[in-house]
Amino acid sequence: MTFKAIALATILTGLGTTSALAQESGIPEAEVEAPTPQSIALELFAEAGSSLRAGDTETARRLMMAALDIKPAHPAVLRALVTIATRAERPDDGFAALDSMVEAGLTFAPADATLILLEAADADRLAGIRAALAANGEPVGEGEVIARINRPDALIEGVAMDIETDRIFVSSVADREILLLEPFARDEPIVFADREDGLWSVFGLVVDDRTRMLWAASGTVPQTPLADGEAEGTALFAFDLITGDLYRRYAIDGAVQMADFVVRDGSAYISDSGAPRVYRLDNVSGELEVLAEDPRFVSLQGVALARGALYVADYSMGIWRVDLTDGSAGLVRASETSLIGIDGLRQTRDGRLIAVRNGAEPYQVMAIDLDPTGRDVANVDVLLRGHASMAGNTEPTLVDLADGRAWLVSNAAWPLFPADGSVPDDARPATAIVELDLR
Template identity: 55%
Template sequence: MFRFALPALAACCLTSAPLLAQEDDAFSLQGTATMLAAEAGRAAEAGDWEAARRALEAALGLKPQHPAYLSGLVRIGLNTGDADLIFDALERMADAGIAVTLSNLGDADESLRVMQPDRYAALDAAMARLTSPEGEAEREARIAYDGLIEGLAMDIETDRLFLSSVSGREVLLIEPFDRETYTVFADAEDGLYSVFGMAVDSRNRVLWVTTGVLPQTGLPEGETGETALVALDLITGDVYRRYTIDGADRMADIAVRDGIVYVTDSGANRVYRLQTLNSDLELLSDDPRFASLQGLALAQGGLYVADYALGLWRVDLDDGAATLVRSGSESLIGIDGLGATRDGERLIAVRNGMNPHQVFAIDFAPRGRIVSGTEILLRGHADFGEPTLLDVEDGRVWLVANSPWSQYPDDGTGPAGAVAPLVVLEIDLD
């Protein structure tokens, strides 16, 4: 996970350092945008602010509403005294749903206020709206757990709630009669490493989980681990079968419909499919443009896959061809968890890649390749820390509200400080 904050990102945009480790493919959207950002950085270092601006605008043409590139334009405006450029970039951020604290602009804040008071007031009001709470949610569960939780799944038939632990290498079970206590449903003895995505398969009565290895896994010395899709008996937690595929790196999120399972691989940037319990994992899509695949959901007759760095892909279920969805004004960058409503008409997304964190619904124009609008479902909730994954069932959304990723650095240490009780929130869509 990474964060977007104005000062840090503005500096990042105007240097030649890559934004993400995956951004090394010059022929991908991500790679090309990264090269343009690096070009902007070199131009800025040479004092050629106009060349830096043109390069960032070109990068934004590939990755619309990217907060790092927009904040880079702000930085250029600050260095050149171009108030219109600063206002334009900040207004584009506000339209994209990206909040910025204007006081972080330092002395320029007051100057902008004086130079264009009406425009400043409108921008300040827009930023205030973005940071104000919106939507309602009920606390479904709250458990004291000294570990890193990533995902969840709800068994709607029994009202049992499952949580996936990255650091504990286990699946937790929370019963409906006690939402503050958990038991271990499956763990390392069942061949689990870090557990990421989960999904209940009502047709086959199994709990699907993905497992793999990260620095936060905490493997004992001599253990190497692997990534796999695992089917657990929904009642006992026993392993029914384990599925692997050549070339897999880190299987992550899961979507299930009619017993067919779809899985993203966040390490290899591929999408897999499992047709039946007794078949083998198959490669559905491995488009070289994929940059950072996360959640996925079936809607509008296709498979939608969140790309943390680029937005949303629509993957054809027949041939695996991927099309980057054209966004509206709202940024689709930074989406982690993804689900779909029961009728398959809307997507429900968790965005944690920028300020503010939020849950929002996505609507599409006919054919499902263009976003027609978005609706904020939850923002600024008192229990929000870092929301991650969700489950959408029976007109309701359940989500992990405060996953403690920030306390578990990539060097394998952690937690840094006491871990707050884990909260699961429920949103009623009806």
């Protein structure tokens, strides 16, 4: 966040410093939470909405530009700027916001009022932008569907490949299971572990070749079926990869939902999607500890190890680089491509980050090259977009890498599992596992 954004947020929203907040609220200063980029951005959103409703489009624009400075290439901010430009009848601002969407690799369908305004100002420019936005959604890359799991009520989320045996493991949120797919029967899942092993909903999975363990992150969400009186919880589980026996369950006080993780040389690094924390497990006989706890973390997801650091996707902020020594964190400075809405994150042997974006359209798998410092994005390539399996009311989620290949859960049916437990009219599809060649 730049000084400009902080200053504008302070002036226009009245957030001020922690001391000022304490004085205004009467709450002791030690108990007042300092503003974070997320809290400032939300305040800017709220104030911009109030200004827009009051007809003050210029203040609304300034506020949203400050929000964009905090959250570069954020789809919601750019959409808001298009709306403000339309209300203000300022076509140049509308063109600028749409140009930013194009550069960010996003798709967007402008409202009729926006189209009328911009076409009257410059029909050719509008046509070019609309063509570029459409091109951002065109299919890219090739992937082979190697398994279809006909368990529509399972809500498959994660995938892990055991390269030594060619067995695939997938995680179930709604059935609270880990399923095994044998190489000779990819479409016939076998239950590897379930709630009898203490599992809640299962999210990230990792096969550790060194210890021959299958690791699983488990926790509770609204889609988790709990028995009457059953307690919620979250933990990291380690299973014997061959026998399926539970080796150990790792828990830590204060954890809300362990989501995804990475394992290297017997050490695990785990994100907490419900708390601003990243955990570390030094070895299979150790205990979980907090590696990083930062109020700037919003919704942590996929995790990768590259260039001597830990990279953690934040659904709302982008990608954090976490120092493995002291846990300090900083946002990776992005190129024009939006890093908002990344779910799965893994690394190749040469330090490339493979990311699955499902929180911004178009959904896609991206390869992110970092600069030599590991703190800036040098290049982004789209590896897969618009695949036939990535269709309907579904989304790609987690990915695993090995031997120059990637395996992707391409159509997790999260939109068809409402948090209120209702059953939508649309049929839930079989889950497709897609293999990509990264070589």
